[in-house]
């Protein structure tokens with residue numbers, strides 16, 4: 001994490017003042033001076049039944065770290081998810097349930113059982129977040145996944161651990177979509193207007209696998225340009241999840257241990273050039289090179305192989 005900038009302090013102070021000055025009734029409205037000056041209403045549902053009927057100009061408000069970071073002239077109403085008070089993290093019989101409103105700091109502070117060999121990934125992905133502790137304490141896992149930025153570290157974590165999204169559909173009912181399929185491109189996903197991401201479930205077997213993590217940024221505290229997670233199942237299946245270098249998460253799976261050239265071929269075939277992301281945090285050719293290099297390091301770490 002880097003030290004807080006003036007901008008971080010502004011965001012944190014702003015968010016705190018908004019949240020502490022909103023005292024209206026559930027589902028009601030609040031008018032206040034705010035920098036999103038097209039917003040006329042902030043709704044505070046406490047249950048699913050109280051969610052207002054979705055209309056154009058609505059947005060879900062989670063941590064607000066992105067929503068309040070740039071103009072949102074098309075928005076008229078925010079629907080604050082805070083008062084739904086979903087438990088942040090719950091260990092169930094078959095999975096760990098992460099509420100969409102769980103903050104990055106809550107996830108990082110979670111005490112994992114000792115047999116969760118994959119537990120270090122949680123801290124590693126939280127630290128891949130280009131943000132100060134103030135943003136960490138406010139930004140949510142669901143907000144990060146729904147932003148669907150290539151460098152979304154919560155996308156990396158949950159897709160690398162076979163996470164499954166539960167979506168409350170705008171018209172009623174629920175839909176389950178694996179995180180790997182949920183994010184479809186840079187700031188694109190499977191949500192349709194009014195859909196709400198409720199939670200992400202991580203199967204317990206995924207948390208008990210051996211894992212390896214590699215991440216690189218162009219600048220020392222820059223946004224991730226490539227973030228790869230490898231995991232090795234008890235049956236020998238090796239999975240490699242590529243994020244940040246690509247516009248969406250990509251999963252490569254090998255039922256038997258690949259050698260260096262099999263891994264290289266699989267990357268070349270399954271990650272075509274158009275899938276590599278480009279922005280100021282890295283050119284596609286460099287991201288491609290780093291993807292191949294970090295993948296080989298992960299193969300070496302998980303299989304004990306020598307580098308090719």
Ligand SMILES: Cc1cc2nc3c(=O)[nH]c(=O)nc-3n(C[C@H](O)[C@H](O)[C@H](O)COP(=O)(O)OP(=O)(O)OC[C@H]3O[C@@H](n4cnc5c(N)ncnc54)[C@H](O)[C@@H]3O)c2cc1C
Nearest residue numbers: 060062063064065066067100130139140142143144152197
């Ligand atoms: C200093 C700083 C550094 C940042 N660094 C990174 C970074 O390294 N990587 C990165 O990916 N992002 C980064 N961001 C962007 C953003 O802060 C994060 O993606 C953050 O996780 C968003 O979470 P939030 O809870 O604040 O979302 P919000 O800002 O509240 O919402 C983000 C978007 O998701 C929607 N949304 C939120 N929750 C849900 C839900 N449950 N269901 C449906 N839609 C929902 C909102 O309507 C909005 O469109 C950074 C932002 C700042 C200010």
